[in-house]
Amino acid sequence: MKEELVEKYFRPGRLPHLWCPGCGHGIITGAIVQAIDQEGWSKDDVAIISGIGCSSRASGYLDFNTANTLHGRALPIASGLKMANPKLHVIVVSGDGDCTAIGGNHLIHAARRNIDLTLVVFNNSIYGMTGGQYSPMTPVGSKATTAPYMTIEEDFDLPSLAQAAGATYTARATTYHTQLLIDVIKKGMEHKGFSLIEAVSACPTNFGRQNKMGAPALMMDWQRQHGVPLAAWNKMTEEQRAGKFPIGVLSERTDRKEYTEAYDEVIARAQAAL
Amino acid sequence: MGKVLLMQGNSAVVEGAISAGVRFYGGYPITPSTEIAEGMAKRLPEVGGKFMQTEDELAGMGAVIGASLAGVKGMTATSGPGFSLKQEMLGLACSAEIPCVVVDVQRVGPATGQPTSPSQGDVMQTRWGTHGDHWVIVVSPTSVPECFDLTRRAVELSETYRCPVILLMDEIVGHMRERIELPESYDDLPKFPRKVPSCAPEDYLAYRDVDGTKVPPMAPFGSGYRWHVSGLVHDETGFPKGTPSATRTSQDRLRTKLTDRLDDIIMTESYRMEDAEYAVISYGGAARTAYDAVDAAREQGIKVGLFRPVTIWPFAEKEIAGLSSKVKGILVHELNCGQYFLEVERAVHGKIPVTLYAKYDNESASPEEMLEEIKKMTGGAQA
Numbered sequence: 001m002k003e004e005l006v007e008k009y010f011r012p013g014r015l016p017h018l019w020c021p022g023c024g025h026g027i028i029t030g031a032i033v034q035a036i037d038q039e040g041w042s043k044d045d046v047a048i049i050s051g052i053g054c055s056s057r058a059s060g061y062l063d064f065n066t067a068n069t070l071h072g073r074a075l076p077i078a079s080g081l082k083m084a085n086p087k088l089h090v091i092v093v094s095g096d097g098d099c100t101a102i103g104g105n106h107l108i109h110a111a112r113r114n115i116d117l118t119l120v121v122f123n124n125s126i127y128g129m130t131g132g133q134y135s136p137m138t139p140v141g142s143k144a145t146t147a148p149y150m151t152i153e154e155d156f157d158l159p160s161l162a163q164a165a166g167a168t169y170t171a172r173a174t175t176y177h178t179q180l181l182i183d184v185i186k187k188g189m190e191h192k193g194f195s196l197i198e199a200v201s202a203c204p205t206n207f208g209r210q211n212k213m214g215a216p217a218l219m220m221d222w223q224r225q226h227g228v229p230l231a232a233w234n235k236m237t238e239e240q241r242a243g244k245f246p247i248g249v250l251s252e253r254t255d256r257k258e259y260t261e262a263y264d265e266v267i268a269r270a271q272a273a274l
Numbered sequence: 275m276g277k278v279l280l281m282q283g284n285s286a287v288v289e290g291a292i293s294a295g296v297r298f299y300g301g302y303p304i305t306p307s308t309e310i311a312e313g314m315a316k317r318l319p320e321v322g323g324k325f326m327q328t329e330d331e332l333a334g335m336g337a338v339i340g341a342s343l344a345g346v347k348g349m350t351a352t353s354g355p356g357f358s359l360k361q362e363m364l365g366l367a368c369s370a371e372i373p374c375v376v377v378d379v380q381r382v383g384p385a386t387g388q389p390t391s392p393s394q395g396d397v398m399q400t401r402w403g404t405h406g407d408h409w410v411i412v413v414s415p416t417s418v419p420e421c422f423d424l425t426r427r428a429v430e431l432s433e434t435y436r437c438p439v440i441l442l443m444d445e446i447v448g449h450m451r452e453r454i455e456l457p458e459s460y461d462d463l464p465k466f467p468r469k470v471p472s473c474a475p476e477d478y479l480a481y482r483d484v485d486g487t488k489v490p491p492m493a494p495f496g497s498g499y500r501w502h503v504s505g506l507v508h509d510e511t512g513f514p515k516g517t518p519s520a521t522r523t524s525q526d527r528l529r530t531k532l533t534d535r536l537d538d539i540i541m542t543e544s545y546r547m548e549d550a551e552y553a554v555i556s557y558g559g560a561a562r563t564a565y566d567a568v569d570a571a572r573e574q575g576i577k578v579g580l581f582r583p584v585t586i587w588p589f590a591e592k593e594i595a596g597l598s599s600k601v602k603g604i605l606v607h608e609l610n611c612g613q614y615f616l617e618v619e620r621a622v623h624g625k626i627p628v629t630l631y632a633k634y635d636n637e638s639a640s641p642e643e644m645l646e647e648i649k650k651m652t653g654g655a656q657a
Contacts, residue, residue, distance in 0.1 A: 009503075014513065044498045052505075060502055060513060067343065067503035069336075070366055076333035078299070080340025080348065081495060083324050084298055090343070093511075105338075109329035196404035246585050263324055270319035 001030040009033045009043070011063045018057055020128075022216025023173035024201030028122050029058045031044035031178060031199070032091065033034075033060045035186035039089075046089045049078040051103060054129045054203075055095035072103030075110045078117050086116070086260040089189065096123040096137035100156050106137070111165035114193045115259035120185060121158060122198065124203035143210045158198045159250045168193035174200040174223035177247055184249055193258045200227065200245075236269030283350075283421040283447040286454055287377060290425025290505045291349050293457075295465035296375070297323035298339030298348040302330055302356060306390040306445045307379035310351035331356035335363035338374045342367075343503065345468065345494025347429060349376035356621040358540030359404070364438055365404035366505045368528065371481070371490070373432040373468065375425070377441040379448040382636055391557055391636035392445040395612040398439045409529050411435065411539055412587040414558040418452035420624060424584070431539065436489050442586055443546040444609065446559025446638055474500045476527055481524075482510040488531035534587060535548055537578055541584035542593050546572060550579030552652050553597055553627040555618055557583050557624040559566060559638060564607055567644035574645075589617050598622040605651045607631040607644060627651070 050056035134144035171184035188195030230248035339350035383386035493499030
């Protein structure tokens, strides 16, 4: 990322970050900043709300209206903020555990409401901050400190989950596919409604090491090999798809009303009845 | 000229909130508080405010915190089981100093308990419910008009002191219908604006005491003052800092911003206490019995009065300690097994007898029952 973007969007004195060497979260944070920069939004008009975990520390490094809140609870707080000031561009930063385990209920309901939030899920397949326990997005058959004999729980397909719950924009990219990641975050920010972007990240310290995935560069190479652009994905057979995942914009629809706009109609109806 | 209405306590809370400028509500239906959610769903959009029925109690509280960050006054309401679920968020609001009003219309507990029966079993939970040392304000109304007034006061206190304020009600007060006189228009009633920074945005530190009140100005998100909210221990910049001195400094300010202003925060009522030789202490719905019991005792020549704490927390320590040098005995009546009683005992410090009249059988006490308890305390003493 360009030096001037660091100067412009990162808070002075808050770096260095706490992420481990080889962690992908810095790439995702950088992608968010580049997407915001491309939009040309004023920093005053952007809010970044996060929960708890490695990913959620991103909010503190960034020079916007920011909140590092409670584990799993970023979405409700962001929803209230957006309702109170719909002009704010509200971006929610969450991790796979934060978003899909302890915050899972909030996820499906924010998606169902189609409230105009951009949720970027930093998916490193593990609880990193607490030292490597499995999350609902740890691939089944992985090792974790709480699964020393391998996980037996199937992991979520997060964009599909969000689509089913009503999200009107879903996308996935990886930290290897950086340009795509910037693009899908930017599109999600432009989308009017609930947007979910799964950003596949690498946790060499707490996931890679336990699962013998090798050096950070090799974990990014794993992303290159397993993340398949949607056009190619659509031409693959079930056998070819095994163990891989599609990347790109996975769904986008415009047939549902955005929540804060729908609520403006509630106000109009209430006031017409007075 | 006002309008005279027959109104339920929960509805008076709604009107109090609307009149005080509350423009956001997030919550989940739960007996016996549901009428507050229903009332807010109807009234808020009428005044341009917003209501969200959230997926759970946690999200309701979270949405209120989010709205408050944008500078919009927010409220939520619940009962025991939901109040338990809100505790984590209450802690965030305490730590990050985010004004909000939380109404707890108590039911019998623990667990599902008895949803439509009166209890005051959450008194200690309002004080100590969320983890960690923390400081909150809790006020408790006894009548429907007071539901209106204290909701307004709760909004004022939360905005003045940048902390969550709990309006502690009970099923009696929440569901009781009573005469209330409301103004035709709320336009002229105070709306308790939040203190915002006057410095340049680049000079703003979100947790710096700039005027000696220990309550830092709070800039709404989106106003050009970019700051960071954190539930981690933080210094005056708002960014995490967990050193022993930063932790102590933060804790001291969070506590003393309230304890320095007890004269403003603590509200009490004295009923027939002028020449009283004995005192009943009771609050909320339970105090309604006490008024009648005191009157009945007075008719029999017993010099007893009612001391009613309106502010439950911070505890009216000075007032109750003072009481112990004026009267010969105190009877604490509450609808639990004795919670506020423990604090009264502590403040009285053995100077005079303090007895507990605990009622925890899903019903309020009758004045006759309480009169008997008063007589036990006074030993049938008559003038």
